[in-house]
Amino acid sequence: MLDIKKIREDFPILKREVNGKPLIYFDNAATSQTPQVVIDAIVDYYANYNANIHRGVHSLSQEATDAYEEARIKIQKHFNAAQPYEIILTAGTTHAINLVANGFASILKKGEEVLVSALEHHSNIVPWQMLCEKTGAILKVIPQTESGELDMDAFAKALSPQLKLVFVNHVSNALGTINPIEEIITETHKVGAAVLIDGAQATPHIKPDVQALDADFYVCSAHKICGPTGVGVLYGKEEWLTKLPPYQGGGEMIDQVSFEKTTYAGLPHKFEAGTPNICGGIATGVGLDYMNGLGFDNIAAYEDELLQYATKQLLEIEGLKIYGTSAHKTAVVSFNVGEIHPYDIGTILDKLGIAVRTGHHCAQPIMDFYKIPGTVRASFSFYNTKEEIDTFIDGVKRAVAMLS
Structure with missing residues (x-):
């Protein structure tokens, strides 16, 4: 109680x-409201160990790096990801979805199919439309019923060898419907396609186990789970994150840079170019601690x-x-x-x-x-x-x- x-x-x-x-x-x-413990974590960061991470030998940088990476491990354990580097910290759900869409732009071929549900937030519709425009892939839709549920018979009929990607929210933001993502993931994998689950609306209420779900990608935002705005989480299976190209170029995501050739860092840094929202990442871990405590x-x-x-x-x-x-x-x-x-x-x-x-x-x-x-x-x-x-x-x- x-x-x-x-x-x-x-x-x-x-x-x-x-x-x-x-x-x-x-x-x-x-947006959920923010508990005092999360507010205190943000203030503590800026008051006591504000520094850039992963790049300094001085004490403040090491303290900030440790706190940031500890938060990543908290998030990994919360979602039961197999490895900490399967957790990519982003600017939000929308950023995470666009990161994946950008990666598939180099994989998807003309005439191949992607499938979205009729219950999606615009952020899980528009990036895939843009992806189809770039690649010549075909966007198909799982229709909804009058009760606000997905037509699973229509979904079954949409499964084909041409299908490469399925995108569906765990919970509808407009209606609150909990979608049968376990069935969707299982059936989609039978035709060899990947699945991205938009968990932005689910994570405040449900603790997803990404390994049990067998999701290829799962995304959410910190500001709906007692954390700050401007932070998101992208879980991706290691095999997929390794296969996808970087989303942005810059500092942090590199291995070696020369004017002749650049090589990229390994996971998770490959997808985390530039200085991240350091205190936001740390505070996200604190928010999850708070909710798990309840x-x-x-x-x-x-x-x-x-x-x-x-x-x-x-x-x-x-x-x-x-x-x-x-x-x-x-x-x-x-x-x-x-x-x-x-x-x-x-x-x-x-x-x-x-x-x-x-x-x-x-x-x-x-x-x-x-x-x-x-x-x-x-x-x-x-x-x-x-x-x-x-x-x-x-x-x-x-x-x-x-x-x-």
Whole structure:
């Protein structure tokens, strides 16, 4: 069991007010809030051992290097990667996806196929479209169903010898649907294709085991798992990371440089050109320590309780429709009420101190499927409470009354 009152004390921002009301933060799918222990780690780095890493013999550089590489090992253990060098630290999920797409630009051939799901965030659509434009490969889509799940029969039919890559999110950011990635990975490997899993929305709720999943690539962002912005994680199987060319050229990723020829460093440095977000990497490890201290099973169970509690009350509001009704969901509720624009509801909720997300959530194809401009999205975390949900429900009712 989680001690929610004690947990809330760990997050300074939860003490503030917005528009004269206590902050209720239900935009966790966009960015989680940051516990004091992570803030302290960032301050400690800049106050006590700020230095560039991997390049200096002086004490500060060695201390920073040790802390950064210790964070990499924490991340490796969290995801159960086979080796620390299979963890590439990036600027975020989007950066990680583009790194892989850039690498496959030298491998993919004209007429070969790549497959994405209809439930993707734009960051797991656009890079693959760009890749197909460069290579002449063909982009295909796994369609979605009315309940916001993937059409697995259509997926099975899309598997072919021409298929080389499959890209699918572990959890839909717009709907909260947990996709059957184990089945997708297993079936895709049968035709010899690789799989990249976008885990940005899953990692706040689920502790993925990349070896058990047999994922070729798994990507996520630190700012959704109690870490800082500007940091991401790319896990890649060693065989794939060795095969792909570097994404960027510069310092750190080299072995030898001459004007005649340059050779590249081994993993992970081959993909980490330039000075990284050092304190961000260190703080990411601290954020994972914090969440693992709470226990991901405990987090998932409590957040599901919040989801069921909020869903039941929302469905009692006349004219309200929830989009994404899979039985397997994380703590995300996307909804509209009648013909009221989601932006208008979100604006009124903000006046009441309640932070939700409105719009298409960078998942425009999903909104086009439902023929809507967007939704109101409330996303819950382990530091939220049922009392906050009660206030949120009252706020939605108030907004509907004002806008009807």
